[in-house]
Amino acid sequence: MLEALGLTIPHRLHEVTTQLRAGTVTAIVGPNGAGKSTMLAALAGLHAPTTGTVTLDGQPLAQLVRQERARRIGYLPQAGEVAWNLSVRTLVGLGRLPHRTSAAENAEAVKQAIAAMQLEPLAERALATLSGGERARALLARVLATEPHWILADEPLAALDLAHQQALIRRLRALAQEGTGVVLVVHDLALAMNHADHVIVLDSGKLIAQGPPQEALSEHFVAQVWNLKARWLGETGHRALAL
Template sequence: MSAVWTLEGLSARQGRKTVLEAASLSVATGELVGIVGPNGAGKTSLLRAGLGLLPVQAGSARLSERAVGELKPHERAQRVGYLPQERRAAWNLPARMVAALGASDLPEAEADVLARACLTRVGAGDLAERGVLDMSGGERARVLLARLLATRAPLLVADEPVAGLDPDAQLLTLDLLRAEAAGGVAVVVTLHDLGLAARSCDRIVVVFQGRLVAEGPPREALSREILARVFGLDGALVETPVGLVLAARRV
């Protein structure tokens, strides 16, 4: 597997606060990497700094061996699809048009066909003509996921893609992202549900106080020591018929 996204010693500040310190990470084709950590730990800062959306004080970030800072906006869009936490929409466009924004490199007719196909994949095919401002938050989240899939980029980065979704929609979202990874795409997601992350991701990266404090397969990254020190939990990941589940209580 070849590296698609490489971060080396990234440090970033917002105002006077250090939000990321000496973070190094490499993401390869064909893997789904989960970024976890408490609220305010630096998960979003890691993504934004690594994609050139947040100024960095030190370190470097590369997309397919190109320095992120050297890429023009359209070049970056060819290399990475990014789904931020915010699910706002400025205009009440039909879902099919919002999803088609992910395929802006295609002729309009082709982009529309792809957008409708992606909406169907995320279970929102019947919303194609509905305005996104007339939707629930969960429905809008599916449309934005369809837009992400429509990018066809070699790297997909999604910040809290399952937040606020019903359990079935959460599982569908992660199943779709796993399918993208299986098809050779590198996928990175931030998640709060540690059990869901453990069941869905090939590798887990734990962020705490702006630092990457653990990385590896789920059982290794979410060890008893990390669960206690980072999340304040006494417990462990337990294998069940449906995969790993977190069995824990507050320390």
């Protein structure tokens, strides 16, 4: 369980309280500047709140040893910058840094992460030669290589085409089924509606709604937060937002 209690960061987040369960996919949504990325970073232990706490399985994140936190929470920032022209395999290997495991174990974890993101044919390619979508998958594979209990990713789907978006979300859902907690910042409300178990709606740093997607993303809240008159069409799991 990843819990935020009264999380406050001046000008960014105000008194946000939520409980995220392992084995589920949570989507954090909200308009630009709502505090989504700040909240994700705070949940990852990267933003110390001025008041409030984040706890992981009952233990405050601030009290966890850095390496231990790094092994348990994998975090993918929004700007997928990589300073050097690494190969995909080398990049993914960086995910093993928090572990003090043998080279063979590391290589195996890297291999599996590469396979999970269907990157085998590209494993030895340099990052500079990849397309935006391939790069996004490689960056996510880096997080998978850590084998974390929690995956916190800031807009991992933004650079992907529809097919790869679906493939990735299926992959993340499968990880959740195996017990990993998945928390995603997303802009696409339909994606959140159809694939998340739990949705958190933020606006101006405040928590507006949270719960199952049908409730948190109800037409009422969409109108309130995005100022849009919109209707959900279609059946559960295949719904689309019509303006």
